[in-house]
Amino acid sequence: MKRVLGNKGAVTLFVVPALFLYSIIVVLPVLWSFYYSFFSGSPGLKWEFSGINNYIKLFSDKNFLNSLLVNLKYIGIVMIGQVGGGLLMALMFKFWLKKFKNVVRTIVFFPVVLPTVAVGQLFAKIYEIQPNYGLLNSLLSAIGLSSLVQPWIGQASTALGALEVMDIWTGIGFHSIILYGALLDIPDDVIEAGRIDGCNGWNLFKYILAPLLRPMIITCLVFSFSGTVKLFESALALTNGGPGNATRSLSMYMYSVAFTYNKVGYGSVIAIFIFLLCITGSRIINLFDKKESYY
Amino acid sequence: MRKKILATLLSTAMVLGVLSGCAGTTTGTTASEAPAEAKEEAAADTATDAAASTSDFSGEDPQLEKEFHILSIWAEDNDNGVLINSICKSYQEVNPNFKYEYELVSSDDLRQKVATLVASNDLPDMFVYESGKPIVDLIEAGQVADIGAMLSEIGSTDYVTPSATSLLETLSGTDTIYDLPLGLNVEGFWYNKALFEEAGIEKAPETWDEFEEDLQKLSDAGIQPLSCGAADKWGATRLINAYTVRSLGADAMKNAAEGTTSYTDEGYVKAAAKIQEWANKGYFGEGVNTVDMNTAGSMLMTGKAAIFYNGSWFASNLNDTTANAAGEDGIGFFNIPVVDPSVSAADAYSMNCGNILCLSQAKTDEATKWFVKYFVEHLGDVAMETQGSIKGYTYSAQASDMSGYTQLVLDEIGKAQSAFTWYEATMGSELSDAAQNNVQMLLSGEMTPEDYMQSIQDAADMAAN
Numbered sequence: 001m002k003r004v005l006g007n008k009g010a011v012t013l014f015v016v017p018a019l020f021l022y023s024i025i026v027v028l029p030v031l032w033s034f035y036y037s038f039f040s041g042s043p044g045l046k047w048e049f050s051g052i053n054n055y056i057k058l059f060s061d062k063n064f065l066n067s068l069l070v071n072l073k074y075i076g077i078v079m080i081g082q083v084g085g086g087l088l089m090a091l092m093f094k095f096w097l098k099k100f101k102n103v104v105r106t107i108v109f110f111p112v113v114l115p116t117v118a119v120g121q122l123f124a125k126i127y128e129i130q131p132n133y134g135l136l137n138s139l140l141s142a143i144g145l146s147s148l149v150q151p152w153i154g155q156a157s158t159a160l161g162a163l164e165v166m167d168i169w170t171g172i173g174f175h176s177i178i179l180y181g182a183l184l185d186i187p188d189d190v191i192e193a194g195r196i197d198g199c200n201g202w203n204l205f206k207y208i209l210a211p212l213l214r215p216m217i218i219t220c221l222v223f224s225f226s227g228t229v230k231l232f233e234s235a236l237a238l239t240n241g242g243p244g245n246a247t248r249s250l251s252m253y254m255y256s257v258a259f260t261y262n263k264v265g266y267g268s269v270i271a272i273f274i275f276l277l278c279i280t281g282s283r284i285i286n287l288f289d290k291k292e293s294y295y
Numbered sequence: 296m297r298k299k300i301l302a303t304l305l306s307t308a309m310v311l312g313v314l315s316g317c318a319g320t321t322t323g324t325t326a327s328e329a330p331a332e333a334k335e336e337a338a339a340d341t342a343t344d345a346a347a348s349t350s351d352f353s354g355e356d357p358q359l360e361k362e363f364h365i366l367s368i369w370a371e372d373n374d375n376g377v378l379i380n381s382i383c384k385s386y387q388e389v390n391p392n393f394k395y396e397y398e399l400v401s402s403d404d405l406r407q408k409v410a411t412l413v414a415s416n417d418l419p420d421m422f423v424y425e426s427g428k429p430i431v432d433l434i435e436a437g438q439v440a441d442i443g444a445m446l447s448e449i450g451s452t453d454y455v456t457p458s459a460t461s462l463l464e465t466l467s468g469t470d471t472i473y474d475l476p477l478g479l480n481v482e483g484f485w486y487n488k489a490l491f492e493e494a495g496i497e498k499a500p501e502t503w504d505e506f507e508e509d510l511q512k513l514s515d516a517g518i519q520p521l522s523c524g525a526a527d528k529w530g531a532t533r534l535i536n537a538y539t540v541r542s543l544g545a546d547a548m549k550n551a552a553e554g555t556t557s558y559t560d561e562g563y564v565k566a567a568a569k570i571q572e573w574a575n576k577g578y579f580g581e582g583v584n585t586v587d588m589n590t591a592g593s594m595l596m597t598g599k600a601a602i603f604y605n606g607s608w609f610a611s612n613l614n615d616t617t618a619n620a621a622g623e624d625g626i627g628f629f630n631i632p633v634v635d636p637s638v639s640a641a642d643a644y645s646m647n648c649g650n651i652l653c654l655s656q657a658k659t660d661e662a663t664k665w666f667v668k669y670f671v672e673h674l675g676d677v678a679m680e681t682q683g684s685i686k687g688y689t690y691s692a693q694a695s696d697m698s699g700y701t702q703l704v705l706d707e708i709g710k711a712q713s714a715f716t717w718y719e720a721t722m723g724s725e726l727s728d729a730a731q732n733n734v735q736m737l738l739s740g741e742m743t744p745e746d747y748m749q750s751i752q753d754a755a756d757m758a759a760n
Contacts, residue, residue, distance in 0.1 A: 042410055042413075042414065043414040044410075044413040044414035044415075044416065044436065045410070045413055045414075045432060045436050046432075046436070061757065062753065063757075124585075127585070128582075128585065129581050129582035129585055130580050130581050130582045130583070130585060130586050130590075131586075131590060131593075131594055131599055149581075150582075151581060151582025151583075151584060151585050151739070153584075153585055154525075154526075154582040154583065154584030154585040154735070154739060155584065155739040155741060156736055156739065156741045157741065240526075241732070242526075242528075242584065242732055242735050243584045243732075243735030243736055243738075243739055243741075244732050244733050244735055244736035244741070244742065245732055245733075246736075248732075256724075256728060259406070259407040259410060260406060260407070260724045260728065261723070261724050261725045261728075261758075262410055262432065262724070
């Protein structure tokens, strides 16, 4: 094996085809977008070189800043909800559920395989207020909380929250299964030793489970981050970015700018910003990983 | 040595990558120059054709060979799709050498699809598009054929009704038409007669004051006065448009678009405030932003709301006896009530031509013209015979079983002496998006009328940059 990997020719043979493909699929479009970002208009329609104007415009564009804020709020809440909720579920599977483990796991995982559009329609019905109350408003009015009955996805103040709940519900199953797998990998004798040493539930989690789960939690965070940063289809299915711009994410705004407003150049600038946001976000999450090596 | 080989290989890969980037660049630039070339070519072609055919389109169809590509948003068995296909099929009997391909795209994706096709210089022969600002961009880029000139060349100008022609000209701001109409609709308020009676209202309102009194009466009687599909957004901006035009005149939105007035002027703000006031009074019921146009329409038909703003195309829903619980004569129609008759007269209607048909400038040839001739000369009759609808073409046929609602619409169209357009007709897509997205915030009370109009003005400023 060492002989093969020591041979530069063999390494080249292994690496170059993949590198070539990667360049075409990933690097090239990024460079292309970068090139496009110096133009105004849309290819074929008023396509003119405009220097760095698009970049200057970016930070004075209220719509862009609003979409960025929506995205950041969404990423923060949904990441915590999906991974935190997933962790709680995994702990429940391992330590609390004795019967019906498989049934419960299947039910929790079920939303993951549902098409986003179907989930969007389902939640639109749950949040419905007119012409008939949906599940949520019916429940509220049945238990005497009529004052809380409101158009959940019809007003800016609750729409983003409603969307976040939907996406946490959808994603929680995926993360719970990954973390449950990681929990099963922790040898029982370690947990038992902890118990013998007098750990209560919280200490067991804090000093034994959490450190051992850390790599998996970080992986889950990266998964969740990359899923949430590109928020698009779930918002499109539930609220279509509304009301107003309350749930319009960066990628939805980019799509509108590039394809509806016919400003592919400016859309490319936003795309590049999303690209940078992804890289920065992943870097930040990975910083937590590095810490561990100091121990 | 091996290091060298590795370095060479890797740099070759990089260079190839960069080169392919450059290749793309070249295509991009060519595409942007293409329209002008295409235009010249097409102009040259037209000249040649004209010379060859001696511009005589009065005789028999010469049965020219043609592969005709149509891009549409209606399925073959639905709405205008039926008409287009039926015309194409019957034209094939006249010209067996005419072959057509009917491509379907969702109406939401239409603009993107056309933008992509423009970029790759591959617009289909005939395609469905949107009138107003979107088509202006294509006209300016020289992508669509001058249909007005073509119709006079082929001697079919009279088959498109003058009202449709003038509406299309107004919408594109040109003195000729670059598109063919696929509808001639009036818009206004549909109302549930039983609910009006229940609230003690004897006749449909004619002035804005009467209208507001009636709304109040309905509300007092415990009836939801208005249903509005604000989830689809345009249903709500139409209401703002109604008051804007009636209080400021038919040119109000055009003036703001051209910059002679500002969207933030008092009159415009007042119209937005009017709609918000209705929302605050609960006229739209709860959660208006979650109701789409279909639901709003069925609320009218099932007696859950008394008045619903929509176009004359809503008559096809009313004709559907399974959906219309109000029955054959249960729903009436009134034009937008007048604020000041000297500003906007009672016989002025909000009108539109629905989606329109354009022809690719680059692909228009003599065979296309023969097809267009057949198309405009037969569409009016086919539409009236099969669907009982008016499409903006002259017709001699009579529908065999015209329902009361269809007749009602025809009567209203007949009453129209002048037309005004919808709220977003003069707006580019950025403004139109701002107007439509933020109207939901206006209705939910999370945005003041001033901020709402300011957001449209901001979008206008942004679009100008």
